[in-house]
Amino acid sequence: xxxxxxxxxxxxxxxxxxxxxxxxxxxxxxxxxxxxxxxxxxxxxxxxxxxxxxxxxxxxxxxxxxxxxxxxxxxxxxxxxxxxxxxxxxxxxxxxxxxxxxxxxxxxxxxxxxxxxxxxxxxxxxxxxxxxxxxx
Numbered sequence: 001x002x003x004x005x006x007x008x009x010x011x012x013x014x015x016x017x018x019x020x021x022x023x024x025x026x027x028x029x030x031x032x033x034x035x036x037x038x039x040x041x042x043x044x045x046x047x048x049x050x051x052x053x054x055x056x057x058x059x060x061x062x063x064x065x066x067x068x069x070x071x072x073x074x075x076x077x078x079x080x081x082x083x084x085x086x087x088x089x090x091x092x093x094x095x096x097x098x099x100x101x102x103x104x105x106x107x108x109x110x111x112x113x114x115x116x117x118x119x120x121x122x123x124x125x126x127x128x129x130x131x132x133x134x135x136x
Contacts, residue, residue: 004130005077006039012070022065028100029058032090035076036104042133043126053106056085060102070094078127084108084116086127 008031016027040046066072072094079089085107092100107116108123119127 002129002131003078003081004039004043004127005075005132005134006035006042007073007075007134008035008038010034010072010074012066012068012072014068017068020065022067023070025060025062027066028060028062028092028102029104031072031074031092032076032088032102032104035074035090036088039076039130039133043130045123045126048110048120048123049108052108052110053086054109055104056107057105058102059104060100062100064094064097064099066092066094066099072099078130079103081119081124081128083118086119 010031012023012027016023016030018024037046037050040049072092075091075093077089078086080087085105087103087105089103090101091098108119109116
């Protein structure tokens with residue numbers, strides 16, 4: 001199996017930091033969503049997934065602080081593709097140092113307010129077999 005995955009780079013910008021000088025917890029989720037947007041665009045499915053995949057669960061473990069102007073790499077991979085949800089596993093690194101890990105679970109809701117529905121087979125296949133889209 002070759003699940004969809006991507007790696008993007010980001011700088012820790014001033015608005016990403018808090019009074020302590022290191023990154024605030026929500027910065028990680030913004031970077032993860034940016035990686036997800038690039039991955040969906042490169043898979044050619046963004047027009048069918050964004051606005052149609054609300055978050056059900058978010059879990060983040062913060063291991064190391066990151067500071068203003070640090071360059072980070074965000075890796076996102078489809079860890080599990082279910083019938084109507086997908087778990088996006090992620091790692092944020094600065095060089096060889098792992099700073100944060102976690103996952104985000106999103107449901108497939110093609111029409112707002114109707115509840116989760118099964119992923120169309122082509123979307124399931126894109127997530128489960130889309131491969132590395134880092135340099136696509």
